[in-house]
Amino acid sequence: MSRSERLFDLLQVLRRHRRPVSGRALAGEIGVSLRTLYRDIASLQAQGATIEGEPGVGYVLRPGFLLPPLMFTPEEIEALVLGSRWVAGRADGRLAEAALGALARIGAVLPPDLREEMEGSSLFIAPGAPIPADAIDPALLRKAIRTERKLRLSYSDASGASSERVVWPFALAFFDQVRLMIGWCELRNDFRSFRTDRIASADMLEARYPTRRAELVQRWKQWKHAQPREAPNVPATLMPPEAEPADSAA
């Protein structure tokens, strides 16, 4: 049996035991030396398996590595498929792939009737006007947001003036035609929004920003609520992206 097959096996064995099992027992069950078993466990862990080992006790596989069976109502399936189709059609390539990948995973753990529901779903996203392509990789922005890292941006505002600045990115807003990255701007010492298609370059810095993302979001919402509006009778949430320019106030 090749090593890769053995790893699949080990996973199944671990899944079967819910009580801790000693490495020696596992090694015996799989037919391999103890030394090799330790290496195998390390391999699985490297792939994200949360296998916990305690001295004197043994190993347990914590859930969360493999996707358990899932159950949904037909309407929930439709909602998931529709949402994923929207992402697949309207977001950048990486996210689009991720949406399809997530659907595929869900489909694999669905009972057959629901899987059929998923495959035959008749809710479609109509292609819209083409979205301006980004000069930079949007996945980088998401990664910076996820890991709360600072970004050094080269940005061209609506008037064409370009600038360089460091921002603390904490959100991405998807409009029909445009995407805005929202962050705290060190240059302006204030919140700013940046159209992703106007970001000429973005470099993720080593430094993490000092505030938690959730708190930035919360503060930003308050800030936004308090902002004077050029057209106050339009609800703030409905303002088109240009109404909140990256830097026209500068």
Place this chain on the structure above:
Amino acid sequence: MSRSERLFDLLQVLRRHRRPVSGRALAGEIGVSLRTLYRDIASLQAQGATIEGEPGVGYVLRPGFLLPPLMFTPEEIEALVLGSRWVAGRADGRLAEAALGALARIGAVLPPDLREEMEGSSLFIAPGAPIPADAIDPALLRKAIRTERKLRLSYSDASGASSERVVWPFALAFFDQVRLMIGWCELRNDFRSFRTDRIASADMLEARYPTRRAELVQRWKQWKHAQPREAPNVPATLMPPEAEPADSAA
């Protein structure tokens, strides 16, 4: 990347594609030679995966493999959340609820770190222009589509003329501002699209329509492809909804 890791990857890639994929394409996607890919396929098959390969066609993974897929990646979680937020914000109430319900179910099986990812996700759907409210319950349309039942419609077209007809609804298309129900119209004996906000009333009939939904969709795609376009230099997929009116051709 180790071989075993690659096998997991290959499985997920296979799950993501529903159409047959050539070995060459798979090899390219995974970054390995064709020869090695064949060996990998054989390995997975030996472990119980039902991967079917036909000469001249490609590979398809039949569901039911004993090993469930690995857990979602953070990016997949982001995609699911973003898609669900789109549905929650842009679809009717029932679907919006379903989207949130689906997310909750997914959240229940996530390990803590991913659940945090889900709850703190910073990708937002910006509210757009208000969507015209439907006079009828959109959930009824979806139910009719799901169960392949005929609908009796009262419909007002763009000019305000109203009509009554029986249709075989098979799809719902979501545009930014408008939703179209697509069906076979018994009155016109042809495919027609109906803006859901112009449907004055809809009654689901007892009768199921005689053709399978999937086949209707397929025929409609061919029909649509063959339709003459008023503005032929605009790609068909980019035409705004009004370009394919419910009945202006009648």
Place this chain on the structure above:
DNA sequence: TTCATGCTGCCAATTTCCGGCAGCATCATG
């Protein structure tokens, strides 16, 4: 037919794997 594709055998260079040993850390228990 021709073409795209699946699939297999063979081979040499490279890489990985494997088992064994020795040693350390950690925890529970006597």
Place this chain on the structure above:
DNA sequence: CATGATGCTGCCGGAAATTGGCAGCATGAA
């Protein structure tokens, strides 16, 4: 505290697997 069970790591040398390339055959569709 001592002991035992267990997890975990480094090192080594021989063994085994992996890899890509090539050549060739089979099959089904256009």
